[in-house]
Amino acid sequence: MDLAFMAETFVRLLEGLPLTLNLAFTAVALGVVFALLLALMRMSGVAVLDWIARAYVFVFRGTPLLVQIFLIYYGLGQFRPTLQEWGLWGFFREPYWCAVLALTLNTAAYASEIIRGGLQAVPANQVEAARACGMSRVLLFRRIVFPIAVRQALPAYGNEVILMVKATSLASIITMMEVTGIAQKLISQTFRAVEIFIVAGAIYLALNFLVSRAIMAIEWWLSPHLRHAPVVAPPLAEAAHI
Amino acid sequence: MQPISYFELVGFGPNGWGLALLTAAGMTLAVASCGFIAGAVIGTVVAWGKLSRSLIARGLADGYTTVLRGIPDLLVIYLFYFGGSAALGAIGSLFGAEGFIGVPAFATGAIAIGVVSGAYQAEVFRGAYQTLSRGELEAARSVGMHSWLMFRRVIAPQVLRYAIPGLGNVWQLVLKESALISVTGLVELLRQSHIAAGSTRRPFDFYLTAGALYLLITWVSTILFQKAEDRSLRGIRRAA
Numbered sequence: 513m514d515l516a517f518m519a520e521t522f523v524r525l526l527e528g529l530p531l532t533l534n535l536a537f538t539a540v541a542l543g544v545v546f547a548l549l550l551a552l553m554r555m556s557g558v559a560v561l562d563w564i565a566r567a568y569v570f571v572f573r574g575t576p577l578l579v580q581i582f583l584i585y586y587g588l589g590q591f592r593p594t595l596q597e598w599g600l601w602g603f604f605r606e607p608y609w610c611a612v613l614a615l616t617l618n619t620a621a622y623a624s625e626i627i628r629g630g631l632q633a634v635p636a637n638q639v640e641a642a643r644a645c646g647m648s649r650v651l652l653f654r655r656i657v658f659p660i661a662v663r664q665a666l667p668a669y670g671n672e673v674i675l676m677v678k679a680t681s682l683a684s685i686i687t688m689m690e691v692t693g694i695a696q697k698l699i700s701q702t703f704r705a706v707e708i709f710i711v712a713g714a715i716y717l718a719l720n721f722l723v724s725r726a727i728m729a730i731e732w733w734l735s736p737h738l739r740h741a742p743v744v745a746p747p748l749a750e751a752a753h754i
Numbered sequence: 755m756q757p758i759s760y761f762e763l764v765g766f767g768p769n770g771w772g773l774a775l776l777t778a779a780g781m782t783l784a785v786a787s788c789g790f791i792a793g794a795v796i797g798t799v800v801a802w803g804k805l806s807r808s809l810i811a812r813g814l815a816d817g818y819t820t821v822l823r824g825i826p827d828l829l830v831i832y833l834f835y836f837g838g839s840a841a842l843g844a845i846g847s848l849f850g851a852e853g854f855i856g857v858p859a860f861a862t863g864a865i866a867i868g869v870v871s872g873a874y875q876a877e878v879f880r881g882a883y884q885t886l887s888r889g890e891l892e893a894a895r896s897v898g899m900h901s902w903l904m905f906r907r908v909i910a911p912q913v914l915r916y917a918i919p920g921l922g923n924v925w926q927l928v929l930k931e932s933a934l935i936s937v938t939g940l941v942e943l944l945r946q947s948h949i950a951a952g953s954t955r956r957p958f959d960f961y962l963t964a965g966a967l968y969l970l971i972t973w974v975s976t977i978l979f980q981k982a983e984d985r986s987l988r989g990i991r992r993a994a
Contacts, residue, residue, distance in 0.1 A: 579965045
């Protein structure tokens with residue numbers, strides 16, 4: 513084990529970290545919006561919307577992410593003249609945007625099921641109580657349904673975020689130089705797979721540890737009713753009698 | 755020249771890639787199955803470690819699942835692909851061989867999938883073991899079964915029964931992960947599509963076909979696992 517080499521590798525790999533974070537953050541942020549839309553389509557009660565969302569989730573969860581990335585990055589090249597005509601070629605030519613698009617579409621499919629589960633776990637009697645108080649639909653969603661659903665869905669959603677951080681590594685296959693891309697380049701230059709693997713793995717582990725801690729912190733913050741009541745100091749007047 | 759139609763392209767005619775794609779899909783199934791079986795063996799050992807009373811075994815097993823589930827699968831594949839070649843090269847140079855020795859891509863793929871899916875299967879097996887009733891294990895011990903017999907007759911059949919839904923999820927992960935093995939050059943479904951796309955300049959048609967074949971495989975798998983689950987639960991009374 514060559515520590516000097518590993519330190520050097522660490523510095524080189526850190527250069528890829530901004531891109532890894534950028535891909536993961538962009539895909540998760542865009543994906544959650546799309547996922548909410550899909551979940552609402554599933555629960556809309558309109559058969560057409562429901563079936564479109566079902567088919568979408570079935571297709572994107574049933575095929576490998578790498579196939580989706582290749583289909584967008586290489587596959588759409590087949591329609592280059594048409595895309596150029598529509599002014600979209602500038603977008604699909606860039607591996608970055610293709611990776612973001614594929615990751616977003618993929619995470620939306622998984623996250624929509626998580627969000628749907630959360631929304632359906634809201635107890636019916638709480639919704640009824642809120643309606644009895646005369647809350648409007650928007651207020652009911654904002655004050656009752658949304659907070660409860662988020663609390664329910666958060667642990668599963670945290671797993672999905674970690675999966676996305678790991679999935680950004682596939683962008684390296686379409687030439688993006690994020691952490692795995694740089695690691696692969698270093699390995700093929702030096703053939704010191706084990707040392708580079710340890711350093712790159714440690715970076716991803718640290719990243720995912722931070723993600724899971726952040727999710728736990730949000731969970732804690734969102735469930736004050738599950739925490740122990742704070743110990744209230746006795747009033748001074750009472751304490752004085754002791 | 756008139757471009758040939760989609761169905762001619764992926765069909766079985768003289769210009770068709772149908773047979774190549776189907777063979778490659780078979781390769782995907784083969785490497786995924788071998789990886790899944792290797793993962794079941796690793797998963798069993800790791801689950802045993804997690805449930806063991808020994809602090810060291812527990813620490814090692816927990817470390818294994820945390821690390822393997824926290825790093826990208828692609829890195830693990832690179833480790834075995836390049837690391838394996840380096841190790842083989844070092845052994846080869848002892849015997850006077852020179853230069854790069856490639857590890858067989860199939861073995862690399864199956865091992866990498868096994869190592870990763872082992873971490874997931876360990877969690878599935880551990881969860882299933884914990885649903886076994888303590889009384890049954892005590893009863894087995896009290897009639898004098900030694901641990902191997904108890905494992906074979908009492909633990910394994912019941913753990914497998916409760917693990918089927920979880921194993922179904924892991925199998926889906928493994929199938930999708932097998933697409934990553936294409937980076938090592940193993941001609942499985944995605945790699946074959948890549949080759950066909952390059953030689954015909956019809957990438958969209960081929961990746962779409964590959965996607966459809968993956969979808970077919972995952973869909974059939976879902977049905978089979980559901981059937982297995984239903985069958986394994988014959989004779990078990992479930993509340994509602």
